[in-house]
Each structure stands twice: as structure tokens, then as C-alpha cells.
Amino acid sequence: MNVSADPGDRYVVGVDYGTLSGRALVVRVADGAELGTAVHEYRHGVMDTVLAVDGGALPADWALQDPEDYRQVLRRAVPAALAASGVDPARVVGIGIDFTACTVLPTLADGTPLCEVPELRTRPHAWVKLWKHHAAQPHADRINALAHERGEPWIGRYGGKISAEWQYAKGLQLLEEDPEVYRRADRWIEAADWIVWQLCGVETRNVCTAGYKGIHQDGRYPSREYLAALHPDFVDFVVKLDGPLLPLGARAGGLTAEAAAWTGLPEGIAVAVGNVDAHVTAAAAQALEPGRLVAIMGTSTCHVVNGAELAEVAGMCGVVDGGISAGSWGYEAGQSGVGDIFGWFVKHAAPAGYDSHEALTAAAAAQPVGAHGLVALDWWNGNRSLLVNHDLSGVVVGLTLATRPPDVYRALLESTAFGTRMIIEAFDAAGVPVHELVIAGGLTTNTLLMQIYADVTQRPLGVIGSTQGPALGSAIHAAVAAGAYPDVPAASAVMGRVERDVYRPDPRRARAYDALYAEYRRLHDHFGRGAEDMLLRLRAIRNAARRAADTLPAEAAEVSLEVVA
Incomplete structure (x- = not known):
């Protein structure tokens, strides 16, 4: 069905950040009609074997990304979607984004990613850790064991286990494998919140990622005593997570002049609080x-x-x-x-x-x-x-x-x-x-x-009823942030x-x-x-073989593998 833009209508933009690309969608506020979409493929995709900046080998189970690829989605996909829609940008009243999670990165206090600090460019831990970065499994195991040993009240809210994908396991891995990068990280922030920061110039945290990925329950994070028991230098981890915590559908701020230039959207329009791609889709559906x-x-x-x-x-x-x-x-x-x-x-x-x-x-x-x-x-x-x-x-x-x-x-x-x-x-x-x-x-x-x-x-x-569920969901949240609907359920009933x-x-x-x-x-x-832990043993043998191959001549690597086996 062809849907045309009405010069008297209001519109919102939803941007869905996936694993390999970002998609922008222009949506009419009055009925959820989708008028234009565009996709931008990440230049670096997923870095899971080598670090793109220097070709350095990455260990097994790593998955990194480049935050500049995320900015390029705003510069490329949003203007292209607007052009495809035929919508006058002046009629756009809000923008919302969703992201894969837990996709997380270390930054300076002003939001600069540590991978963009010149002297840290070749340090893998300075880059974005994608959701499927699974190298922190041993750290997750320790987090879970200690939580049960201490009877931490929040562990049951996560089914008894914190995932290796979530913020704390990845953060503990960062501390123990690259303490300098950990120390330089003023913020440890979900990519969803970071891109909102880029859009409106204001640091916020959303209740979705804070709750599911950041162990924020009943108004608080895990105690300093628990974190210190994991590692003495991990006691300050929650400081890196600290930021204004806002509900879904809230207005994080107004679009900055710089972000307006990137996107072609009007300066000052509502920027919705960030969200997770899956959770935002419930409103679209x-x-x-x-x-x-x-x-x-x-x-x-x-x-x-x-x-x-x-x-x-x-x-x-x-x-x-x-x-x-x-x-x-x-x-x-x-x-x-x-x-x-x-x-x-x-x-x-x-x-x-x-x-x-x-x-x-x-x-x-x-x-x-x-x-x-x-x-x-x-x-x-x-x-x-x-x-x-x-x-x-x-x-x-x-x-x-x-x-x-x-x-x-x-x-x-x-x-x-x-x-x-x-x-x-x-x-x-x-x-x-x-x-x-x-x-x-x-x-x-x-x-x-x-x-x-x-x-x-x-x-x-x-x-x-949409092929762009997350992007439509983000657009619905943008409409709420812009004041077009009183809450997300009301917007969902009309626009989903x-x-x-x-x-x-x-x-x-x-x-x-x-x-x-x-x-x-x-x-x-x-x-x-x-x-039967055969699968775990096979994983350990594989990882040992890869480490040996990266550091030893072929003959020595074979001997090393025999010793492990």
C-alpha cells in the first residue's frame, strides 16, 4: 500500500540499531503509517577476529564494534528515510532509538568513547562490546557464585544467574584484563543511552537497560560491599553507571544543532529515552x-x-x-x-x-x-x-x-x-x-x-503487522516523548x-x-x-589451541595442545 505524506500531519522517526546495520523509519503520528525507510550497513560490522584499526588478533568469543558506525546511521539512514518519505522535515516532532543489548562501551565524562582517544585506539577493551561478546563467561560465573554465597536479594530477579552478556560481567573483564582502560572509563554506558547522548547532548539512562542489564532493582544497584568482594577495585563500578534514570517514553532532551545537521531534522525536537530493540517492539506489536x-x-x-x-x-x-x-x-x-x-x-x-x-x-x-x-x-x-x-x-x-x-x-x-x-x-x-x-x-x-x-x-x-517492528516501536516512544500521546499504551493502540x-x-x-x-x-x-561437561571441556581445548596458535610456532602449538588435552 502506498502511503503519502500530508503536509498538515506530524511525524516521528524511529531508528533501530541492529547487529550489522541501523535502520531509520519515518512514521505518521496520527495512525502509525510508515512512509519511508533506509538502512545503513556498519562499515566495520562485527569485529570478532581482528581489531580493524591495526589488524591485531582478538581472542575467542570477542565481539567488538566501532561507535562511529552508529553515528553514520544518523548521517546516512535518517536523511535517506526522510527523502524516501516525502515528508517535510519541519513536520517531524520527535526521534526515538532502540539498540541491541547489552551492547556497552567505556567513555570519558563528556561521552567520548575511549576507542577514540588516540593512545587507546589499539586497546581492544576500549571499544564497544557487542551483545554477543561472550568472553566474560568466567567473570559471570564468579558474579553468580558470590551473589548466591552472600544471599544477594537481586539475584533471584535474574533467574538465579547474571549473563556473560550483561554489564557487570563485561565490566569485571575490563577491570581484570586492562586495568588502565577501566580506570580511564568515567562512564560504562549502554550504546542505547550513548547514542541518545549524542542526539541531545544530555547523559541519561533508561529503566529498561538499567534493570535488565545493569542490576538496578528496587531503586538501587548492588552494594559496594558486594562489588569489593568481587574485586577491591570494582567497588566504584556503579559510579560509572550513574546518570539520570528515566522511564520509557520520556523526553531525554532536545535535538542538538550538531545532531540536527547530521540527520536533517529540526533542532530542538524531542529525543526519546533509549530502549532495547526487543522491548520496544512490544508496543509496535x-x-x-x-x-x-x-x-x-x-x-x-x-x-x-x-x-x-x-x-x-x-x-x-x-x-x-x-x-x-x-x-x-x-x-x-x-x-x-x-x-x-x-x-x-x-x-x-x-x-x-x-x-x-x-x-x-x-x-x-x-x-x-x-x-x-x-x-x-x-x-x-x-x-x-x-x-x-x-x-x-x-x-x-x-x-x-x-x-x-x-x-x-x-x-x-x-x-x-x-x-x-x-x-x-x-x-x-x-x-x-x-x-x-x-x-x-x-x-x-x-x-x-x-x-x-x-x-x-x-x-x-x-x-x-510491520516489517520494521523495533523502528516502529521507537517511533511510538518518540511520539509519546513529543507529547502526542499521554503514554506508551495509548500510542501503541493507535500506531502499532x-x-x-x-x-x-x-x-x-x-x-x-x-x-x-x-x-x-x-x-x-x-x-x-x-x-556431563563435555561441551565446556571442548570449548576450553579450542580456546587453548587458538591462544597457542596466536603466540607459538606451529610445532610448539601442537605440543601445547597435547598438554592441554
Whole structure:
């Protein structure tokens, strides 16, 4: 449907910062109509093998980004989206952004990223740590062990485990591996809050990332005594997090003259408080009511749902008062690899003739449930929920000489659905009901995958009525920040969109999946909850081999690996 701009209407811009690119979307305030969009790919993408500035090798499980790539989204994507929309920039009243999380960076007191300080350019710890930087798993393990040992009251709010992806694990890694960069960091700030700082010139923190990623509960951060027990020099960590904490949909400030020049937007318009890409999508999907779980499916999946009551759910990412919308307890869980797993198989494991998602999906769709004889664990990028362990890795069981590429591909699709079912069952068991799923993200176009999720979870699936869910959600929050609506639910009701019950579970397939799911759970508990730590040992051997290869001649590296093994 073609939507044209009306010179008398007001508009807002939503900017969605993803893993590899940023997208800008121009939206009409009156009805949520999407008029123009543009994407800017990050020049440096994800630095996970070498540091772009000098080519220096990065250790295993690192994932860094360049904050200048984020600024370029404002300079490139926003003006391009405006041009595509035909909207007069003078009619734009607000801008909102969302970000992957926990994506975090160290800065000076004025917001300058430490990677832009000349003498720190070649220090990897001075750069942005992307959400999937998983090298801080040992630090997360210590954070969790000490919290349980001391009986810290906040640990239950995070399902009993703080993730290696979150602020504290990455911050402790920074302190212990590069104390100078840690000392130079006046601020340790989520990229969502940092880009808002760039837009309005005012440092703010949003309640969403502060709660889920920054252990801010009941009005406070972890105590100095706890932090000192982790490491004497970690006692000041919360000082680096300190900043005005604002609710979602609030006005962080007005667009600065510099940011107006970048974006082509009017100086002084409302800049909304930052948000997380998954959480902001709930408003776009009109899914703020308790019991309606939104699964934002892309490279990874984040599951968010509002609840009327506070509950502690084992293995989830967190529960935060107002973390999704004011007046409800917002719950988050997630899977660290989903689309990335499917993409890995197509790129690295599928032979000619099956080297596309379309070809594999068509062949896999022709199979009855269970015909491949396989079950897989969806841990190619570790496990975010419910095990909260990023040293875990993927498993496929049942391979034979008769196994073909579509068999494995379907098993991988199903494994992610099984992981989502485990999350839903954990919510239900803790008294947080999930009645319906709403799916957002690029994977909604795979109808086989969507039907598998409906059959496996045995719940109806709705699909967000926008291909730009996070950007639309950010635009909705921008409209609230600009004063166009009294609150986020009111704006969501008008500007959001969803198609409900697009996929319904088939009883016959659902019964067949019950049998496969039982095998998934056995495999999940064997490698993730039992005494078998083979996956962790394999990870340790791999990391040791890589370290040896980076520092030793080939012959010596082989000897070193033999010693480790």
C-alpha cells in the first residue's frame, strides 16, 4: 500500500540499531503509517577476529564494534528515510532509538568513547562490546557464585544467574584484563543511552537497560560491599553507571544543532529515552497486555512479556518494574542464536543445490514431523535462557549415512522452537502465564518456521503487522516523548499493528512434536544440567589451541595442545 505524506500531519522517526546495520523509519503520528525507510550497513560490522584499526588478533568469543558506525546511521539512514518519505522535515516532532543489548562501551565524562582517544585506539577493551561478546563467561560465573554465597536479594530477579552478556560481567573483564582502560572509563554506558547522548547532548539512562542489564532493582544497584568482594577495585563500578534514570517514553532532551545537521531534522525536537530493540517492539506489536509474549526473531531471539505480578523465573534474563511499559512487571528471556544458526548452516554446511534458505525450507517442509530422526540443541552461540551459559555449544544427535541437508536444517529450525517452549514452560511454572505468541523480525517470512513454532509451543501465533517492528516501536516512544500521546499504551493502540492467530497449532503435529521435545529436554539436561561437561571441556581445548596458535610456532602449538588435552 502506498502511503503519502500530508503536509498538515506530524511525524516521528524511529531508528533501530541492529547487529550489522541501523535502520531509520519515518512514521505518521496520527495512525502509525510508515512512509519511508533506509538502512545503513556498519562499515566495520562485527569485529570478532581482528581489531580493524591495526589488524591485531582478538581472542575467542570477542565481539567488538566501532561507535562511529552508529553515528553514520544518523548521517546516512535518517536523511535517506526522510527523502524516501516525502515528508517535510519541519513536520517531524520527535526521534526515538532502540539498540541491541547489552551492547556497552567505556567513555570519558563528556561521552567520548575511549576507542577514540588516540593512545587507546589499539586497546581492544576500549571499544564497544557487542551483545554477543561472550568472553566474560568466567567473570559471570564468579558474579553468580558470590551473589548466591552472600544471599544477594537481586539475584533471584535474574533467574538465579547474571549473563556473560550483561554489564557487570563485561565490566569485571575490563577491570581484570586492562586495568588502565577501566580506570580511564568515567562512564560504562549502554550504546542505547550513548547514542541518545549524542542526539541531545544530555547523559541519561533508561529503566529498561538499567534493570535488565545493569542490576538496578528496587531503586538501587548492588552494594559496594558486594562489588569489593568481587574485586577491591570494582567497588566504584556503579559510579560509572550513574546518570539520570528515566522511564520509557520520556523526553531525554532536545535535538542538538550538531545532531540536527547530521540527520536533517529540526533542532530542538524531542529525543526519546533509549530502549532495547526487543522491548520496544512490544508496543509496535500491540502486545503490552499480560500473557502476550513477543518473540523478536533475528540473529538471536528475545522473548518479552508483561506480567501483572512479580515472580522469580529460574533461568530468565530478568524481571523489571516498568521494563517494557509502565505499570507492569516486564519479563525477558532469550536465545543467543537463532537466525545465526540457520545462516551458519547455509553458508558453511550446505552443499550445492541446498545453499539457500529457500531450497532447504522447501525440502524440509515436505517431511513429516520426526522423519529425519534427529534432535539438536540450539546452542551454537551459547545458551541465554534457561541455562545462562555461553560456553555451551551446539549438538546434533541421530546423524546417519542417510541424513541429508534438509534433515539437519529442519532439526535446527525445530531446536530453536524447542528452546522457546522451554522458556514458555518456565514462565508458566513460575506463575507468569503465556497465552499467545506474537512474532516479530525478519524470520516471520519463513512460513515453515512459524508453523513449527505454533505446533511445538501449542499456542496461536500472531505476526506483527510491520516489517520494521523495533523502528516502529521507537517511533511510538518518540511520539509519546513529543507529547502526542499521554503514554506508551495509548500510542501503541493507535500506531502499532498486529495480525493475530495467523498460525494455529495442528493437534496431530503437536502430538508428534511432544515426543521429539521430550528427547530435546533429555539432551538439554544431560549436557546443560547434568554431570556431563563435555561441551565446556571442548570449548576450553579450542580456546587453548587458538591462544597457542596466536603466540607459538606451529610445532610448539601442537605440543601445547597435547598438554592441554
